[in-house]
Amino acid sequence: MTTLATAEVAESKAVHGFWTRSSKAGIAYVVLGLVAAWLGTRVDDGADAVFKIFWTGSDIEVKLPAAATVFVLAALCVLAGATLISPAGRNLFGWGTGVALVGFTLAFVCFSIAKPGVFLPVTATMQGALFLALPLILGALCGVLCERSGVINVAIEGQFLVGAFTGALIGTLTASAWAGLIAGALAGCLIGLFLAVLAIRYLVDQVVLGVVLNLLALGLTGFLYERIMQQAAEKYNAPPKLGEWTIPLLSKIPVIGPALFDQNIFTYFAIALVVIVYVALFHTPFGLRTRAVGEHPAAADSVGVRVNWVRFRNVLMGGLIAGVGGAFFTIGSAIAFNKNMTVGKGFIALAVLIVGRWNPIGALLGALLFGFTDQLQIFLSSMPGGSPIPSQFLSMLPYIVTIFAVAGLVGKVRAPAADGVPYVKS
Amino acid sequence: MSVLVTGTRYGGYLPVLHRRRTAHGRGFPLRLELRGITKKFGALVANDHIDLIVEPGEIHALLGENGAGKSTLMNVLYGLLTPDEGEILIDDVPRTFGSPRDALRAGIGMVHQHFMLVPVFTVAENIMLGREKTTGLAFLDRRAARREVRELSERYGLDVNPDAVVEDIPVGVQQRVEIIKALTSDCDLLILDEPTAVLTPGEIEDLLEVMRTLRDDGKSIVFITHKLKEVKAIADKITVVRRGTIVGTAAPSASEDELAAMMVGREVSLTVDKDPAVPGEEVLSISGLTVTDERGQHAVDGLDLELRAGEILGIAGVQGNGQTELAEAIMALRPAVTGTIRVNGVDISNSKTSKVIESGVGYVPEDRSADGLVKSFSIAENLVLNQYNRAPFGNSLTINPDVIAKTADERVEEYDVRTLSSRAPVGSLSGGNQQKVIVAREMSRKLNLLVAAQPTRGVDVGSIEFIHKRIIAERDTGTGVLLISSELDEVLALSDRVAVMYRGKILATVGPDTPREKIGRLMAGVTEDSETSPSEEPGA
Secondary structure, three states: OOHHHHHHHHHHHHOOOOOOHHHHHHHHHHHHHHHHHHHHHHOOOOOEEEEEEEEOOEEEEEEEEHHHHHHHHHHHHHHHHHHHHOHHHHHHHHHHHHHHHHHHHHHHHHHHHOOOOOEEEHHHHHHHHHHHHHHHHHHHHHHHHHHHOOOOOOOHHHHHHHHHHHHHHHHHHHOOHHHHHHHHHHHHHHHHHHHHHHHHHOOOOHHHHHHHHHHHHHHHHHHHHHHHHOOOHHHHOOOOOOOEEEOOOHHHOOOOHHHHHEEEHHHHHHHHHHHHHHHHHHHOHHHHHHHHHHHOHHHHHHOOOOHHHHHHHHHHHHHHHHHHHHHHHHHOOOOOOOOOOOOOHHHHHHHHHHHOOOOHHHHHHHHHHHHHHHHHHHHHHHOOOOOOOOHHHHHHHHHHHHHHHHHHHOOOOOOOOOOOOOOOOO | OHHHHHHHHHOOOHHHHHHHHOOOOOOOOOOEEEEEEEEEEOOEEEEEEEEEEEOOOOEEEEEEOOOOOHHHHHHHHOOOOOOOEEEEEEOOEEEOOOOHHHHHHOOEEEEOOOOOOOOOOEHHHHHHOOOOOEOOOOOEOHHHHHHHHHHHHHHOOOOOOOOOEHHHOOHHHHHHHHHHHHHHOOOOEEEEEOOOOOOOHHHHHHHHHHHHHHHHOOOEEEEEEOOHHHHHHHOOEEEEEEOOEEEEEEOOOOOHHHHHHHHHOOOOOOOOOOOOOOOOOEEEEEEEEEEEOOOOOEEEEEEEEEEEOOOEEEEEOOOOOOHHHHHHHHOOOOOOOEEEEEEOOEEOOOOOHHHHHHOOEEEEOOOHHHHHOOOOOEHHHHHOOOOOOOOOOEOOOOEOHHHHHHHHHHHHHHOOOOOOOOOOEHHHOOHHHHHHHHHHHHHOOOOOEEEEEOOOOOOOHHHHHHHHHHHHHHHHOOOEEEEEEOOHHHHHHHOOEEEEEEOOEEEEEEOOOOOHHHHHHHHOOOOHHHOOOOOOOOOO
C-alpha cells in the first residue's frame, strides 16, 4: 500500500460520512452556480457583453451574447461543484475550486456589463490589477523574509505608512523620485530595526509589538503630516513620480503586453524581487539558513548558523522591501501623502502572505487575486450607468475574497515551525 | 605532521582549503583533555571540576544517570555552553569554544539526544546546512551534497537516501543522518549523546557496528549513556559521572553490578522482586481501536487489547508506533475514530476525560512537564489536580487549602518526594521527584486501571526503583496496570504479559521471559510468518 493510499483512507475515515471538505465546497459551488444562473435570467434579452482586448497595436472588441454566456458559465460552476461532491472527484479539489470560482466571477462580470454602451477593457483591467497588487507583492515579500526566519511581522502596515510619508517628503525636497524611493526603503527598514531589536533581543511578543509599531507609525506620520506637510503642501508634499518604462516589442504582445511591459518602474522591481527572493530562498545558502532558522533554530545553531543574526538581517531586509512598497503609494503615481493613506493594505499583504503559503510565487498570485478584485470593484462602481449592486458592497469585494481565500482555498497550511518563537540559548 | 596539525586545527581560513582537499577528516585521531570543567546553573552545580581524557581512537563511555551532568559537560565541550571554570585541551593545546562553530572547526562533532535536524528538509539539505557548497553562481550545490551522503553511507555502512525528507524517515535512520552530518564536518572526535534511547534492539546492534567502524577508521568517540549493557559491549574505557563529579573509571570487564553501584553511589538491585500475578476480572478491553495523529495518519490502527485486574500488561515498542495516541485515546484526550474502549465493561471511548478519571483510571503521562504537572503550581496543588473539586479537598465552588496542605505533607512523606516544603513550586524539583509527585497523585486514590506511560523516563535510578515498587504494589491491590515504555528492560522487568506494538497494532502478546532477540524482532515488525519478507515499507 502506498503512502498516498493510506493518507486517503485516513482522511475518508477520519471525517465521518458525507461531510468531507470536498463535498462541503462542492455544495457551495453548486449554490454559486445556481446564483449565477439566476443572474443570467436577469440579463436583458439580446444584450451583449463586450470586452475590449489589446491586439497587435490597438484594441479589438469581442462581443458575446450575455445571457447565454452567463448560463454556460453557471453550468460550469454547477458541474465543478457536482464533481467535488461525487466520490470520484475528491482529489480534484484544486481544479474544481479554480473552475468554479473563475466561472462565477466571469458570469458575474458578464451580467454586470450586459448593458448598451458598456464594455470591459480587459487589458487595462489586467494592467490596473497588477498596479494595485504591487504594494501587496512587496509587503508579502517582506513577510516571507521575516516569517521564514521565524519572526512574525504584523508591522507591514506601519512600514508602508512611513515608507509612503518619507518617500513623499524626501522625494519632494530633493525633487527626485529615486531619492524618495531610497528614503522610503530606509524608513521601512527603521521600523524593521525596532521590530528586530525588541523581538529578537528583548523577546517582546511579536504580534503585540507589531500592532504597537503600526500605531506608532500611524500617529507619527499623521502628526508630521499635520505639522509639516499641511502647512506648505507644495514645498513638502508634492512628490515626483517614478517613471514608466515601456519595453519595446514585448509591450506589443497581444492581450498581456501592455499589462506587463508598459508599466511603472515599481512593477519591474517587484516582479524581479519575487524571482530573486524565490531563488534565494530555495536555491542558495542564504535561503537554506533562513528556512532552517525558521523551522528549527536549535538545529541551525548546532551547525554554527548564527540564528539571531540571520533573523536580524532578514527583518531589516524585509523592512527595506516594505518601505519601497510604502513609497509606491506616493511616488508611484505622484500622489500627495495623506493621513492613513495605506488603509490597511499592509494587513492585506499579511493575508496574501498566508494565502501564498509563505512562498514568493504564491504571494505574487495572491496579490494578483486581490489586485484583480480591487480593480474590478473600481471598474464596476464607476462604470457608466452604474452597477446594479450598491457600491458599498462592491468595495467590500476584495476583502471578502481575501477572507474566503484565506479560510477556504488555502485549507490547512503550515507556517514555519518556529514562527514567532524567540530563540534563547539554553 | 605536527605542523600540519597546527595549521589545520588552529589556523583561520587555511583549514577550509585543506578540508576541501581531504574529504572527511584528516584520518588521524585527536586527543581530548578536559581539565577542571565547572558549570553552575544558579545554585545547582551541574559539573564540578571534571577532568577527563579521551585518548586518540578510543570509544570512551561516559556513564551516569539522567541528571548526572553528562549532557552539560558535552554541551560545554561542543561550545553550546560556556564553562565557569576549567580548560579544554585538544592535542595538548588549550582551546575555548564560544559556539558550536568553534568546536566543529576544532574537529569535534556531536549527535544530540534530541536530533538537530530540520524536519521539513531533505537529508541532503540537512547535511549542507551550515557548510553549504555552491556552484559558480552562488546556488546551492545539491548534487555535491547528495554525492557526499552516498559516499559516507557506503563507507560506513549507513543506509541513507539523500533525497528523503527527514520527517518521513524512521528515527534510526534520522540518527544515521546525524552521524553523517557530524562526519561531513570533518570531525575526528564524535560525541554521541544517549544515542540508543530511541532505537530498537536491532538498530542498537547496527549502531554499535557503525561505531566500531568509525573507531577503526581513526575517530575518537565519546559515548554518553546510562545503559550498562551497551557500555560493556562497546567501550574501550568507562568514566562514571555522578552528581556532576567524576566518581571513577572502569574497564569494560567490570560487572554490571559494579558499574551500577558506581553510577548510583550505593548497591542497587537491578531486578524487580515481585510475586506472580493473580489476574482477576477484565478491567480494560479495547477492540478495533483506531486513532489518528496530528497529520491524520492512523497512529493506532484497529488495535485489540485486554487487561485484567491485578496484572501488569507491558506495551513494548519503539517510540512513535502509536503508544502515545493509545494512552491519550484511553484517557479521552484524543478522539477514537473507530472501536470501543471498555473500562469495567463500560464503553468510555470519546467520553470526557473527567468521566474517565471518575471511573477509576489513573494516568501517568509520558511528558510530565507538558501534560502531568503545572510547573508554577506548588507540590500541594499539583497533588490534587485530579480531585480538587471533590471532598475533602473542595467542592464545585471552593477549595479547602488546609486539607490540601495537610494531605500534601503526608503524600510527600509517603512517596519520598525530596523537597523542603510541599508549598514549593513543582518546577523546582528534580525530574525524579516531579515524577514521584505525579505517581503520588495518581496512586493515592482507589484505581481500577492505571495507565503508566514512560513512568521512569528521565528519572534517577533511586526514583526508578521506588516507582517500580509502587507500580507492583498497585498491581497487588488489584489494579490493572497498562505499562507503556520504550525501555525494553523496564517492560520485561515489570510486566506479567508483554504486548509488542508496531505501527499501531499489537503484533503479539508474549510472556516476560521471552528472549529479548525475539521481542526485538517483533519491535521491528518482523513476525514469525513474515520472517522471509520483511515488513512493508511505506511510500512504495
